[in-house]
Amino acid sequence: MPTLHWIGKDKVINHHMDVPFKVLEHSYGFDNGTQTDQETNSGNKIIHGDNLEALKALLPEYEGQIDCIYIDPPYNTGNEGWVYNDNVNDPKIKKWLGQVVGKESEDLSRHDKWLCMMYPRIKLLHKLLSDDGAIFISIDDNEYSNLKLLCDDIFGYPNCIGPIIQNKMNAKNDTVNVQKNHEFIVLYRKKGTVTEGTKVNPSIINKQWITKEVFEEDGEYYYVNDSITTRGEGGILNARTNLGYTVYYNPETKEKIAIQDYDVELAKTSNNEDELYTTDENLVSLGYIPIRPPKVRGKLGCWTWSLDKFNDQQKEIIITGKKGSYAVKKRTFVEKSDVFGEEGKFFIQMISFGNSRSIINFSTNDGTNELNNIMGESNIFDNPKNINMLEYLISLIPNQNAIVLDSFAGSGSTAQAVLSLNKKDKGNRKFICIEMMDYAETITAERTRRVISGYNYSGNKKEVVSTFPINITTLKKADKIVNQYNELKQESKFKDVKIESSGNEILITGVTEIIDKVEPLGGSFDFYELGQPMFLKDGNLNELVGVERIRQYVYYTETKTPLTSSKHKDNKHFLGKHNDTAYYFHYELDEVTTLDHTFLATMKTKAEQYVIYADNCLLTKDFMTKHNIIFKKIPRDITRF
Template sequence: MPTLHWIGKEKVINHHQDVPYRILDKQYTFNNDEGSSENKIIHGDNLEALKSLLPEYEGKIKCIYIDPPYNTGNEGWVYNDNVNDPKIKKWLHEVVGKEGEDLSRHDKWLCMMYPRIKLLSKLLNDDGAIFISIDDMEVHYLCLILDEIFGKPNFVANVVWQKRTSPDDRATIGAGHEHIIIYSKKWENFRRNLNKLPLTKKQTASFKNPDNDPRGAWVSSDFTAQGFRPNQMYEITTPSGKKYSPPESRCWKNIESVFLKAHEEGRMWYGKNGDGVPRRKTYLAEREGVASWTWWTNEEVGHNQEGKQEINSIFDSASLFDTPKPSRLIERILHLYVNPGEIILDSFAGSGTTAHAVLNLNKADGGNRKFILIEMEEYADTITAERVKRVINGYGENSKAVEGTGGNFSYYTLGETVFLEDGFLNENIGIDKINEYVWFTETRTKYEPQTEPYLLGKKEGTAYYFFYDKDSGTTLDESFLRKVKTKADQYIIYADNCLLDEALMQKYHIVFKKIPRDITRF
């Protein structure tokens, strides 16, 4: 398989492993008296924020949508669409080193994107898929690194979105589209999990019921198929007595027994007078939806101007963002691939359109889809989270008022690292956060504080103990064992040292793990 090489690649392909794991510090929860929400908005570097999600969400995200910088060189608006952003330049200098100063724009963009997509791939479950908005500047490079990370067989589609309503007079040939690149974790699973799209008002308008069919409104379709199949070449007699055979080089769509059953059930249409060419009825009540294709018009899913008007109406101001995505575009993705109860992650959250779309759809169908947004810029609280608050509560005045969707979210910032640079535990984060981290590394489940000293919990017959004291070293010995109260088939015990002999450990099914050496690093 062809692969893409660029200056700095060898420094970033495994960089996701070196990213420090930081705790998430919850700042507040909006609109939930219980004090916590499964919806999250995280302010911080998206690479570090993605790493912080691994213990709880690795292999659990159904859908990822990202709208990363397009590398256009446009620095004139609130979202700096350029990898010369000071934050990116600083990161490149730290990771790539001195040679980073010689990188081209494309090299810098690839260095920035590769480790982020690597971490995103780890968060997807086996049924998961990633949708990435991009324009012509980097789409070809993007597909090559996605081939490398996800595997070329897991490419799904290159959707073309009609982002404008008219040509751009300033350009020689105005750009009227963007791409949405789709890759799956496993292609077969994607195909099995893909939903059909709901019918639009325009599509349902074509369904009529001129013969008062008890099954309701219907449309008719051609009852012939291309080719010659002897068992599909019979003669059909209409209710008026007129006879029809298939036209040249075509046959009927079904064998005669299937046709006769449809005829008896009133599922065939022969025109108002009963003498027309046979056609088959398709009922609105039986339609599960329509299949998507790779051309998404602005009439169906909105355009950039609609997205701009949408956010400006929420904030009652102009020009917050130049080209925000319309919520209808993200709703299309949700319809296709996110069912009630599943999670969508957006690690380049911008103005918060993804959360807006999730809340809209949940309100429409009563679903409980969940969102996780990550935004590194300073407007994460004042614009991203603020937009979500207004969507939840409602916005606008008088005739332009938009009813709130309801919902809630918790807002986080990135806290300190779990491990210091010398590899030791960072005691500043507190023992509860350390316990939570170790429990996640062992069980991939949520940590619940225990009453028994040093017990992290019990799962599937194994009890986990974290014997740790920040003021002194700890030793796993028989004295500690006598204090263990939880009965289990196996014990995994962390401590600074171990004095138990091998025979005793085998007798009681004890596995010793040394702090901090044997704590898993994400």
């Protein structure tokens, strides 16, 4: 498989492991309109800090737990003013620190910098993603090809299930030669989960409400599905020789019967209907019409139902069309209570499951207008994402309790999309948004507060107050028109009054302000800052982070699972039991701890193996081997990741 190489790749492949682990410090909670010092424990988080460090801080609680990731990283257009700041320990890369990444003709290493920035972040996102989760990455032509190969490297080429193309619907001469109307959404799953032999479960499913026409027969209601025929390469009689039976249909009585009236062995090679089939003339004489599978690319076709299934489940089959163009279709019966009538017809509404569209139409202007309305001012953030688009992408994840992560949160569009989607479909999704810039509080969090609580927004509406045809009569009463214009200017109803010409008319127009109330979405979130590192520069534990966070860190490094605060009857140093191994962290802030027989006597949990952390150990190697005890010295043996 092709691989991607760039300056600094060998230095950043494992850079995510060199980044110091920092804890998250709670700043405040926001619960349905009220800000508090207490954590809401809602699961919704906004984190202010470098996303590489923040992603690492999430690992102990969220590794393998994130169901949906959406990110909108810098597109590297040369006009964004983004800076490479990852402190990679290499002279070639250190010289990039703090420098604004330039344009194509000015900065020959601009793509290398972008890839060095993205690689460790995608690595951590891959760790956080659940096995059946999916990641969506918005990007444009500048880095699409590089991003695709980078994700192939981390996720694996077979796990690419995109791209989706966004039709922006508002191109404005983005380039000299081709007007760009699109952006890409690169889409990968964590891994394909195989069930039923070779079938891979879908990571994304498009669910949408559809309306189907319903028909009534003998007091029962049904809708019509597609024909029971195949159109693919394997859907020919040569390949599926037992599925070429003839359906004999009586248009008068509506009776139907399937008969295998052809040479099955000859069907392996022949595509001559006259040579292969023998029509049942007795049935024809009784008014039955033979219906055979339609041809596929000039070859004899076949049905998707077996002969026995057809004859056993005839009630589920309906013949539509007329002689010469009959279609054999499946029908699905529905409950009468689910059917509604409209203009003399019957209908049913239902959720349809299928594949996502490969091209989606969402205007980027709508994202800007929405943010302007929420914040009450214009141009506070460049290119915020379309909320409806994000709702659509998140809804593709077949889990209404999904945890959704956005590590390039920007204006907070993803948080709003999650809250909005939950309100629409009664879901219980959670969002985690990370933003390194200072506007994490003033824009990202403020936007989220406003949509949770509801907000007023003002818009302008241009009204035509008076019209006058352009002719001699109008010119004679010019003074009256001017007086009317001056009077309207004095009215508080209008913000702006103008006299304009349009075609063959003179218009007096006024602009009125519209105040609208947007209903609250409801919900809560907690705001965090990146706090202290877990380890000091000398390698010792940083006691300022607190013992409980140290315990959580140690348990995660051992089990790759989060430490839960469940009740137990063991000593206070017991962490938990995982895969029949009991873990203890014998640690005190103000004293040296020792693993000895006295400590063993306080342990209550029975397990096949024991992993015990302490400052010192007085047990013999033979004793520990005999009792399956593993001693780990603090801080030397605590894993750094």
